[in-house]
Amino acid sequence: LAKTTQPISMDSYEGQEVNITCSHNNIATNDYITWYQQFPSQGPRFIIQGYKTKVTNEVASLFIPADRKSSTLSLPRVSLSDTAVYYCLVGDGRGGSNYKLTFGKGTLLTVNP
């Protein structure tokens, strides 16, 4: 499984755009990139998943360069409620029997007023 590296923490202010970058140099051809959000005392919650280029949903955007060795989660106009830990995961998104979620330590995003 590809290992991921992301910053331990980030600080931002309300209304700003936040970009969290994740490195995954050993990503495999079949691997997808998935981001989860976790609030204290709750289970992680899916944010977005992508394979290449750009993916956007109602919550975030995910930018993946052509070499796929990194990815950037972009949160537009963050609010205090976006303070959470964000995890970048890399794994086989095809649903094959080897698929499992491997979490790192994540990035603690703190949004300040």
Add this chain to the structure above:
Amino acid sequence: DTGVSQDPRHKITKRGQNVTFRCDPISEHNRLYWYRQTLGQGPEFLTYFQNEAQLEKSRLLSDRFSAERPKGSFSTLEIQRTEQGDSAMYLCASKAYRENTEAFFGQGTRLTVV
């Protein structure tokens, strides 16, 4: 469907006692995962099931830990002879066996061994 449900939410037990946690996945999901999470760390994979078959177990899952998923529906995680090091949040997740689908997590069971 209200999502993945875990019971109990909190459990305090004395060292040496056995505990059992239950997870009810989203009904159409045939994959079920158990994770353990300690303070400041990301969730650590313990085991996963596809239907009733336990397909993978982490080395973290010592012989004191056992998980079952009878009939491919709910799952239980039992810890025998609990130790203080077992204190953690135990998370359950379920996922459909389809490409590009996300896993849904429950709220977790927080275990405190005293």
